[in-house]
Amino acid sequence: MIASIGWHPVAASSDLPTGHVYQTQLEGQALAVWRSAEGEVNVWEDRCPHRGVRFSIGVAVGNELQCQYHAWRFASGSGACTHIPAHPTQKPAAVIRATIFPVIERGGLVWTRVAEDHSEGTVPLVRDGVVMRALPVNRPAATVEAALLAAELTGATFFVQPLAEGQSVIRGIARDEASLRTLDSALERLRRQLEADHAVI
Amino acid sequence: MLLYDNAMLPECYAVRLLSGLLGVELDLKTVDCYPGRQHREEAFLAINPLGTLPVLDTGDAFLRDWLAALVYLAARYDSSARWLPTADAGRLAAVQEWLSIARLLQSSAGAARLHDSIGMATDIERRRREAHDLLRMTEKHLWFGERGGDDWLVAGAEPTIADIALFVHVILSEEGGIARMPYPAVRRWTERLRRLPNFALMGGVFPMPALDASRTLLSETECQAASAQSATH
Numbered sequence: 001m002i003a004s005i006g007w008h009p010v011a012a013s014s015d016l017p018t019g020h021v022y023q024t025q026l027e028g029q030a031l032a033v034w035r036s037a038e039g040e041v042n043v044w045e046d047r048c049p050h051r052g053v054r055f056s057i058g059v060a061v062g063n064e065l066q067c068q069y070h071a072w073r074f075a076s077g078s079g080a081c082t083h084i085p086a087h088p089t090q091k092p093a094a095v096i097r098a099t100i101f102p103v104i105e106r107g108g109l110v111w112t113r114v115a116e117d118h119s120e121g122t123v124p125l126v127r128d129g130v131v132m133r134a135l136p137v138n139r140p141a142a143t144v145e146a147a148l149l150a151a152e153l154t155g156a157t158f159f160v161q162p163l164a165e166g167q168s169v170i171r172g173i174a175r176d177e178a179s180l181r182t183l184d185s186a187l188e189r190l191r192r193q194l195e196a197d198h199a200v201i
Numbered sequence: 202m203l204l205y206d207n208a209m210l211p212e213c214y215a216v217r218l219l220s221g222l223l224g225v226e227l228d229l230k231t232v233d234c235y236p237g238r239q240h241r242e243e244a245f246l247a248i249n250p251l252g253t254l255p256v257l258d259t260g261d262a263f264l265r266d267w268l269a270a271l272v273y274l275a276a277r278y279d280s281s282a283r284w285l286p287t288a289d290a291g292r293l294a295a296v297q298e299w300l301s302i303a304r305l306l307q308s309s310a311g312a313a314r315l316h317d318s319i320g321m322a323t324d325i326e327r328r329r330r331e332a333h334d335l336l337r338m339t340e341k342h343l344w345f346g347e348r349g350g351d352d353w354l355v356a357g358a359e360p361t362i363a364d365i366a367l368f369v370h371v372i373l374s375e376e377g378g379i380a381r382m383p384y385p386a387v388r389r390w391t392e393r394l395r396r397l398p399n400f401a402l403m404g405g406v407f408p409m410p411a412l413d414a415s416r417t418l419l420s421e422t423e424c425q426a427a428s429a430q431s432a433t434h
Contacts, residue, residue, distance in 0.1 A: 136383035
């Protein structure tokens, strides 16, 4: 397992088909992740600046994200509002924009950071492989990381995404396609143990 | 055909949804179950002693179970047997297995939604845990399906009534406090379904534009850039 400072994987590249807005969280920050028609990946706060509705119930249209509520559209890259249907002829004010986070796509994963601690941090160099299914676990990231280390699973590199209080997601890059299901089942067993330890009897 | 219906119930929505996809016209008779409690009145109990909705009056019989209504509509009106693969034993059994999961979602996610929306008494935390267990299982199935090129619950090029039956409870789950964020493959599957032609909506279910239609919203410059890019490949 590789611990990274500040930067965390929050989605797989394959999680972002045309038109889709992926929903996740990092350290309590709600995120909407999407890919523009030109292939640019965006990690935005999951909140339309207009009425606060989640962007992740909206839709990516070409190189813009369109909010489900009033169909305001926001540009890939800058997050700037490009179109307000109620005022089709007016150019939206420059201050209307989505809150954006930095993005690096590496090893088939989408990485970002939301902490404002000014430490630089880096995205780890990862070996090429097959991105595993993300496995949510209802336990804190530190607990999950410790359990992963103790389990000594081989054949993959693992990362733990701290979702919110008491919740995390295990992401991994497997060495090959053939081991995907075996590793997935191993992680599910690990999750059952972790959540059973915590179960309220 | 007459459907005894309520606009806010996912089980009624499933029947309306499938009839829309099949192009079958239904006459709707609204039964005000909340707050009116018409489903407990003698007139309705004479039709359905269970006191549940929907009821599909086919002209020959009253179908008192929503899953039975889906089976009936598909078997009778879909001559291609796309929605209910009656000639394929393996796929037919897989459809039935998912219909049973849909029933479990009804009693977990569905009950949680009724708890949160109209105060129905239930062990809410338990209902939510049951729903999450089912969603975890469905997520794994759909994620590995996507990798193998399968878009739907039952392997094959086309969706089946199993997709409809699960969809109506999955898409309304957040009204029962059951988040879909942990289930990305499930979220993508709900979008693929919502992009089908003639896909009916209900309150709380948001539309997804067809991908072809969304492309027309690209600006002229973007279209030129895209065509220039594709020409180089």
